[in-house]
Amino acid sequence: MDNKKSMSVSTRASDATTLSESSAGLLRELVAHLRQNRTQLREEWARRITRAELLTAMTEEEIFAEATAVYDNYVEALETGTFEALQAYSRRLSERIIPRGVETDEVVGIVLLLRDVLARSLFTKYQDNVEKLNRILDSYEPAANRIANTVAVGFVEERERIIRQQQEAIRELSTPVLQVRERLLILPIIGVIDPQRARQLTEQLLRAIRANRAKVVVIDVTGVAAMDSGVANHLVQTVEASRLLGATVIVTGLSPEIAQTLVTIGVDLSEMATVGDLQGGIEEAERLLADRAAPTTQVREIAPESQR
Amino acid sequence: MEVPILRQGQYLIASIQSALTDADLSHLREALIAQVGRSRCRGVIVDVTALDVMDSFAVRTLRDIAHMARLRGAETVIVGIQPDVAFAMVQLGLTLKGVATVLDLEEGLAFLNRRTEERFLETKPKRPSERG
Amino acid sequence: MGEELRLSIAADVDVVEARQQGRALAAVAGFSSGEQTVIAAAISEIARNILMYAKKGEITLSLVQNGDRQGVSIIATDQGPGIPDIDRAMQYGYSTSHGVGAGLPGAKRLMDEFDVDSVVGRGTTITMKKWRRAI
């Protein structure tokens, strides 16, 4: 997308050769100015950042170091008209500062400050030549806007990515598969189940069945407020898939409403082992496990090496 | 890809080594049924740990194996269905209803031992209507 | 997204090859191993249908992108007899070959997008896509 944009810009520029030449010349002059006054402008920018109480999570040295890098990337973007390096840098910068609690408005704020610092220095330099100042600003503005945009968008995207990752991690934490005793797993489901979470739960449960060599699983849905037919169907699939791995599923805590949903969508509840509450479910599970205890032990003695 | 069939005691064990074509699966079915008839074994274990996918054809073939073996007096158990494969199967609407499935070979042997024991302990033979 | 893989389906080994290639492509696109298996299973069903009802045909696998979402696209085409009643063919349990009748409805359930285009006497094209969940 970026490529397309800059392509169409350059096409337009070559259509109006004279204009583009002069504006390219102006940009060159501008870049030279920014290079010459690098030290002073950088310091001014860092000072303004501190004064505006932006990036408070960072030390002054850190702010100065990042400001230097952003400044250099900024000038380079102005000079070359390519934004890849700046984009990459702003992503890395975001990665570094997001964990320290830097907010989106702070990042947008510092980029706008830099624009302001540079514009002020241009005012000073060309204060005697208003006409030239205007032309310089005209060629500077669009590039500056794009730079601000690139940095801000990079930051927001990075932030969203991190938030999504965290949500994922929380989701996984909030759906524990518990092993209460050998070969018995409990999956307490709490909260709202959307299709994505339902799928995750099932994948986790099936892996846990295999890893723990579980024979019985109690899925407790007491904490589930509502279940649409999609999720109800999913529960049925989970019971069936568990059976394919050799585990019997007992569902506990089905509210009358959810039981009604299951019946309405045509789930044969008599095909599914259901027990009123979790305690009763565990007792039933213990009974099932006791039933198989004897022969299983026998075989285990014969083939202990195949145990994990 | 030929599936090796081993005999262990009263049981036949077919352990699939890789993804199978439909022809391989049909061949496995014929070979197993023939051997069950010849060897008068009591149980069949099909180890599908190495199967990458269980689609409608694979499920149909396994079900046929179980039914035909039962007609010849042998109980079948499918072992080693992988978690991902199981989940894809049920989403496809395939469940292997009426066929025993357990976690792995060890469980499969335990299952058949239990079944054989039960049958041995039964004083009167089962009526045919109760099987199948 | 230039990557595109065309596989001809004319024998049962091709069915295995197609689903294995599909799984590999799904892995490249970043799908979880569970989703890779789901994609492979859908390809297996559709490829087998080609073989069974049209004798031969082609499957094209490619990576697709929609905004910032990555996905895989599978297009299966044949010049076989076509499907006279698509609605019926899409019903679970409907089979003209004593099959389970799970292939088409099952594949639809496994994928996010599923489209059948079939003309009797001309052939069948099935287009299906699966998108990666947000990270």
Ligand SMILES: Nc1ncnc2c1ncn2[C@@H]1O[C@H](COP(=O)(O)OP(=O)(O)OP(=O)(O)O)[C@@H](O)[C@H]1O
């Ligand atoms: N490519 C195709 N060309 C012509 N007819 C087709 C094609 N694919 C499917 N059909 C028709 O649609 C029906 C349903 O297909 P589906 O895959 O759902 O079930 P099946 O192949 O009969 O059994 P299963 O896939 O469960 O073994 C088929 O029986 C067949 O009549």
Ligand SMILES: [Mg+2]
């Ligand atoms: Mg089919």
